[in-house]
Amino acid sequence: MPTYNAPVKDQMFVLNDVLKIGTADIPGYEDLDRDTVQAILDEAGKVARDVLAPLNVVGDTEGCVLENGVVRTPKGFKDAFDQVREGGWTALDCDPEFGGQGLPYVVATAVGEQFSAANMAFNMYQGLTHGAYSAIHTHGTEDQKATFLPRMVTCEWTGTMNLTEPHCGTDLGLMRTKAEPQDDGSHKITGQKIFISAGDHDMSDNVVHLVLAKIPGGPDGIKGVSLFIVPKFLVNEDGSLGDRNAVSVGKIEEKMGIHGNSTCVMNYDGATGYLLGEAHKGMRAMFTMMNEARLGVGLQGYAQAEVAYQNALAYAKDRLQGRDVTGAKNPDGPADPLIVHPDIRRSLMDQKSFVEGARAFVYWGAAMIDRAHRNSDKDADGLISLMTPVIKGFLTDRGFDMCTQAQQVYGGHGYIEEWGMSQFARDARIAMIYEGANGVQALDLVGRKLAQDGGKHVMAFFDMVKSYLAEAKGKDEAFDKAFLDPLKAASKDLQGAGMYFMQNGMKTPNAALAGSYDFMHLFGHVCLGLMWAKMAEAANEVLASGAGDAEFLKAKIDTGRYYMARQLPMTATHLKRIESGAEPVMALEAEAF
Amino acid sequence: MPTYNAPVKDQMFVLNDVLKIGTADIPGYEDLDRDTVQAILDEAGKVARDVLAPLNVVGDTEGCVLENGVVRTPKGFKDAFDQVREGGWTALDCDPEFGGQGLPYVVATAVGEQFSAANMAFNMYQGLTHGAYSAIHTHGTEDQKATFLPRMVTCEWTGTMNLTEPHCGTDLGLMRTKAEPQDDGSHKITGQKIFISAGDHDMSDNVVHLVLAKIPGGPDGIKGVSLFIVPKFLVNEDGSLGDRNAVSVGKIEEKMGIHGNSTCVMNYDGATGYLLGEAHKGMRAMFTMMNEARLGVGLQGYAQAEVAYQNALAYAKDRLQGRDVTGAKNPDGPADPLIVHPDIRRSLMDQKSFVEGARAFVYWGAAMIDRAHRNSDKDADGLISLMTPVIKGFLTDRGFDMCTQAQQVYGGHGYIEEWGMSQFARDARIAMIYEGANGVQALDLVGRKLAQDGGKHVMAFFDMVKSYLAEAKGKDEAFDKAFLDPLKAASKDLQGAGMYFMQNGMKTPNAALAGSYDFMHLFGHVCLGLMWAKMAEAANEVLASGAGDAEFLKAKIDTGRYYMARQLPMTATHLKRIESGAEPVMALEAEAF
Known part of the structure; x- marks a missing residue:
C-alpha cells in the first residue's frame, strides 16, 4: 500500500528561503518565524501520514453509499474528520472573530498540500467548507455570518457549492433552478444540481449548501443568477438545528476516482434559501472565491503528483530489474535497482522537478492572495487573477501526467489497484475538469485576463x-x-x-x-x-x-x-x-x- | 452509453488509395480487390458495432469473477465469442492448412482495429490466442501443430503468454519457474506466473498456455529460458480432451481497466509441459511473435483513441454550451454546440489527426510484416523490427493522451462512469505497460534496434x-x-x-x-x-x-x-x-x- 511523508524540508525551503515569508510586509506574516511554521507543518505532517494517508485506499475501495436518503462515508472517515477538527486544522486561516486562528493563507496552503496529497477525496470535505465559509464571510450579513461561520470554521457544519445542472456546466446562464421570494424575505429553491462534491455525508451535523438559482422576473441569462444559502437543517433563532429542509440526495455518482468523496445529485423541492449578497449578482459572489478555489485545485494537481512520485521513487530504489549499462551498482544482488536506468531517472526527474516547481508557484500565488486581501493590494490582486487559470490549468494537466509517469515506473504493478498508483492518477484526473475545465481556464486566460x-x-x-x-x-x-x-x-x-x-x-x-x-x-x-x-x-x-x-x-x-x-x-x-x-x-x- | 461505428471509409482509403494493397507485390495481396476488402470490413464492422461494442461497458462493470477455481466472464461474452468464432473472424490470416482463411495480416489488422475499438478487453481473448498460434506455427513440431493449431484457429481453444513472475517482468533472466525433464520427453512445470491476460475463462474448451521456464542445469539468466506448451486439459492421442493439468488460477487481479479480460495469477504445480522450439532458446521463440504482438498493442492505443474520439465528436456536436465568439451558430437554440469553440475544435483535431495518422502507420507496418513473412524480405523485416518499438510506444502513449482529451470534451460527465469515457482512458492505459513498458520500448529502439x-x-x-x-x-x-x-x-x-x-x-x-x-x-x-x-x-x-x-x-x-x-x-x-x-x-x- 502506498505511503505519504510530508516533504516539510522542501516546504520550509520555499516558505523561508525562497519566499522569505517571515520578512514579507503582509499583516500576520511577521509572526511566521521558522520555528513556528516548522512546528505547524511537522504536526500537520503527522496527521497526513498517520491519519489521512492510511484511509486513502479505503476511501477508494469502499466509496460512499446512499442508504435511505443518507450518505455513509467510508469506514474511518468520521473518526479522522473528528481528529482533523479537534486538532484545529480546519480553522487555520479563518477569521478569529468566528473562531479561526487567523494564520495567513500561505500557511494553510502548505498544510492543504499535505492533507490533499495524503487523501484528496477526504480533504475535499474541508476544502469545500472553506470555500463556502469564504463566500459567506465576504458577502453575508452580520446575522448570516454569526449563524453559519462559527460552525463552518470547525467543520461541525460543512459546505458545498451548487452550480452545475444536467444541461449546463460552463454556461451557467442556461440555469433552470429557480428561487421564489417569500413573504419572510427567504426564497423557495426548486431545481436539480449535479456533481455536488461533499453534497451529503455523515461527518457533520449540518450541510450548508451555496446554491445558484434564478429569481423569476430577473434579467435573462447569467445576469439573472443569484446565490443562496440553503442549509440541510434549518437553524433556529438560538442556533440549534430545526426542521429538515426540502433538499435531498438524488443519487451518488459513480466516478473514475475520488470515491471517498460523495459526489451527489441534489434535489431542491421548494427548499428554504437565504439570499447571499445582492440579488442577480450571484456570479460575482461566486467569483470572489474563485481565485482561492482554483488555486486549491492547482494544488491538488501537484499534490497527487507529489505522493505518486514519493511512491514511484521508493519502488525505483527497491525493485531489482536489469543492470546499469555503465557497470553493476548492486553486484551482490541478482540485479540493480530500477533507479540506475537513465529512462527511469528521466521520469523521476520529470516528476520531481515538476512537483517542486509547482509547489513554489502555488505558495507564491497564495502569498499573492494574502497580499491582495490583507494589504488590499490591487496589483497583487490583478496579478493573481491573471495567474489563476495558469495555476489551475497547467498544474492539473501536468500533475495528472506526472501521476501517469509515476504509475509507469511500477510497470504492470502500476495497473493493479492493490498497489495504489492507479488511484493517484484516477483521483488527479478530476482536477483537470472541475472548477472550470482546463479548456475554460485557457479561454479565461486569453479571452479575459490578458486584456483585463x-x-x-x-x-x-x-x-x-x-x-x-x-x-x-x-x-x-x-x-x-x-x-x-x-x-x-x-x-x-x-x-x-x-x-x-x-x-x-x-x-x-x-x-x-x-x-x-x-x-x-x-x-x-x-x-x-x-x-x-x-x-x-x-x-x-x-x-x-x-x-x-x-x-x-x-x-x-x-x-x-x-x-x-x-x-x-x-x-x-x-x-x-x-x-x-x-x-x-x-x-x-x-x-x- | 458510448457507441462505435467502424470507420470503414477511412480504413479503405488507407488500404486502397494510400497503400494500394491490391497492387502490392506480396502473395495473397493480388486477391485484395476493393470490393472484397470492403465486404470484409463492412461485415466485421457490424459485428463490432452490434455485438462487441454493447458489451464493452458490461465487461467493465461486471468484470471477471473467480468461483471455485473457474473464471466466469461477464454476461454476454460467451455468446459474443461464439458469434465471432462462427463468423470465422478468428481465422482470417491463419494458415489454411489448419483451417485458416489465409488472408494477409494487413486485412486481419484492419478487422482487429474494429474489434479492439469496440471492446478491447473482449478482443484480447482472441488476440492472445493468435499470438500463441503464431508461436506454435513457427516453432512447433508437426505433431504439436496438428494437435493445437486447428482448435486455436477457431478459438475453440484459446491461448496465453506466460512471462512475468512476481519479482521479474522486464528482466526475465531472474525467472524462477522450472521445467524438469521427464522420461517421456515432457517436462514438469513448477512456478508462479502473474499478469496472465485471458489466463482462464469459460468461453473455450481448453486454454493453451505458453510458459517460459528454466530447465535445471541450463545456462544462467536469460540464456537458460525455454518455452513450453502447457494445456489446461491434456490432449489425448485422438485429439479429445484428457485429464486436467496441474495448472490453476491463484486469483484474478483488480485492475484499473480491461475488467472484461481475466488477468490471472497462474500457479503451475508440476504441470505437464511440452518443449516448444529448442531448449534454452525460449526467448527467441517468444521474440518471433513480438513484432506482431507489439504492433497489436500499438493498434489498441489508437483504436481506443478512435472510439473515444467518435463519442467526443458526437457530444461536441450535441451539447449546447456557450456561443461562438464570431457569431451564434445556433441562434434559435439556447446556446451553440461545443464544436464551435476553437479549443474544442483543437482537441478534436488533435484526436482525429492522431488516429488517422496512426491507422496509416499501423497498416503500413502490417503490410511490412506481410512482406517480411510472405516475400521473405529481409529488408522489410529489418525495417519493421526497427519501427516496432515506435509503433508500440508512441501510439500507446499518444493514444492514451487522446482518450484523456476525448474525456475532457465531456467536462464533468467525462468523469462519471455512466458516460463511458473514463473506461476508454482506463482501458487504453494498459497498452503503455504490457508487451514491454514504453520505457523498455525506447531502450529497445535506441539500445538495440538503431545499431542492428x-x-x-x-x-x-x-x-x-x-x-x-x-x-x-x-x-x-x-x-x-x-x-x-x-x-x-x-x-x-x-x-x-x-x-x-x-x-x-x-x-x-x-x-x-x-x-x-x-x-x-x-x-x-x-x-x-x-x-x-x-x-x-x-x-x-x-x-x-x-x-x-x-x-x-x-x-x-x-x-x-x-x-x-x-x-x-x-x-x-x-x-x-x-x-x-x-x-x-x-x-x-x-x-x-
Missing part, C-alpha cells in the same frame, strides 16, 4: 520577469547559463505569443482562442522556470552562507537545472503552434468531421 | 523519407509547403538526434539512453508526418481523378495540415531534450533523491 485593465497585469508579469533577470544576472556564470538564459528564451516565447494575439486576436478572435491552450501551458512553463531560477538562487545563497544541508541544496539546483534543460524547451513548440493560428484548427467545417 | 545490422535499417528509413521527399516535391506548391517542408524539418531533427547518439552514445551510453524516450516520440512524429504526407498526396490524386468523395478527401488534407502545423513541431523540443544529454538526467545521485 488594459493588459496591465500581463505587462506587470513581464516586467517582473525582466527585472528579475536583470537583477539576478552576472553574479554566477554557471547559474546565468543554466537558469537565466533558458528563462529569458522562454519568456521571449511567451511575449511572442502575446504579440501574436495582439496582432491577430482583435481582427480574428479565433486566432487567439485557437492558441489559448498552448498559451496556458507556455505561461505555466515560464512560471515554473522563474520559480526554479529563484529556488536555485536561494539555494546558492544558503550554500554560500554555510548554513543548511548542502546535499539538499545541491539537489535543488540539479533538479532546477533539469527543469530548465528538459522541460522549458517546450515553450518553443507551444509558440510555434500558437503562431500557426486559427486556420489549421478551424479549416474543417463542423459538418465535415 | 550496422545501422542498416535506420539508414533505410532515412533513405525512404529522403526519396519520398525528392519524388513528391514540385508537383503542388501548397502541398510542398504544408506537408513536405515540415516533414523535411522533422526528419532533420530525427537525423540530428541520431547523429547526437552516434557521436556521444559510444563513449557515454547514458547520453543515448537518457534521450531514448524522446527519440521514440520524435521518431513517431516523423512517421506520422510521413503517413500524412502520403495520405494527402493520395487524396490529391483521387481528387484530381474526379473520383471519390470530394468532401471526405478535402477533410483528409485539412486534417493532415493540422498534424503538420500543430503536432510535428514537437520534434524540435524532443531534439533539444536529447541534445541536453545525460548530465541533467543523471546529475543527482540515487541517494540524493
